[in-house]
Amino acid sequence: MFGIEDFYHFIQAFFVVFPIVTILHLIGHLAFAYFFGCKKMKVVIGVGKKLFSVRNIEVRLYYFWHGSCSLGPLKYTNKYSQCLILIGGSLFNLLGILIVNILIHESIINPSMLTYQFIYFSIYYVFFALLPMDFPDGTASDGKMIYSTLKGKECKQTSQDCQSFTN
Template sequence: MFGISDLPKFFLAFFLVMPLISIIHEGGHVFFAWMMGGKNIKVSIGTGKPIINMGMLEVRQYYFWYGLCTFENLRKNRRWSNILIFGGGSLFNLLGVVAVMLLVEQEVIDTNMFTYQFTYFSLYYIFFAMLPMPYPDGNYSDGKIILDLLLGKTSVIKERIYRVHWHNENKEWQVLDHEQGFVQAFKDEQDACNKAKEIAKSYRPSKIVNIKDGEETEIHNYPRIPL
């Protein structure tokens, strides 16, 4: 039964062990995103307003809850590469569990409350990350993405395409949405590209292509965010 004497264990698990496990999980996503050529990789730990920014790491006010990894311009944006990226978080959690078990077995560290909680909550984290289910906000669990990809349902990573092209008659650069509907016109090509990036970033997964002389060239992509 949970009693007053168990409160320190609760605080240890909630405010130290769980955030550490979350960092390891996001580290797995980061590793494989980097391996697949992702750029501008960022990791957010927690939710609420940002309180610490250190390179790619952002710690938010409620650091003990939630986490996500964002990146851009994935060079190898294929089904297998996405499986590795979305599975990377749980893989790193599992490797953490194995490492702790080996260290305990070799008597490098002692069995204590921290090692017990780390192992227990890492497996808890893996279970819910890999359980194939949709979330209320419209996102999917890592397991749901992976299962759909294994079943050939690539719609989960199918990108909206935003286009930037030169309209010769009007002498302007036009931004078109994923249904090739007109969004906005600009005199400068870079301004048009910036506008397309602003829109595409809000609708992941998405990519931007530039149309010149009838040829489409990808200039940026925003893959789906692993949680």
């Protein structure tokens, strides 16, 4: 049965936890891009009408739904650097899961609906990011881009959340 308390958890999950998981995923892409010498990066949090921007971070009306990053040229570019950038988002989500579990195991934080939601959405994000597939908008998942890159195929698509390496 869906009650008032469940409605609170729904609001918390979709308007707080899911955006945090999305931002962590994008930070993973950006961290690896920075490591490989990318100096020009832009982050878009959400979709819809632009609300505001600060430096290279843009926040959109529906901040809780999706996010993306655009990357400029890399100083060190090859298929392995591109694959690490693409998998970086999922690695950061997995690292987040590990850290939360360690903090719970060491009794630094208590298990709660918030930690459950964080882990759940992190697993969800990793699964759909690494599943090699095309999304309805014509973009590819990180997994499909990694597969294409390792196979040496020229992929005309871009990853849904980590755009071009050459802009």
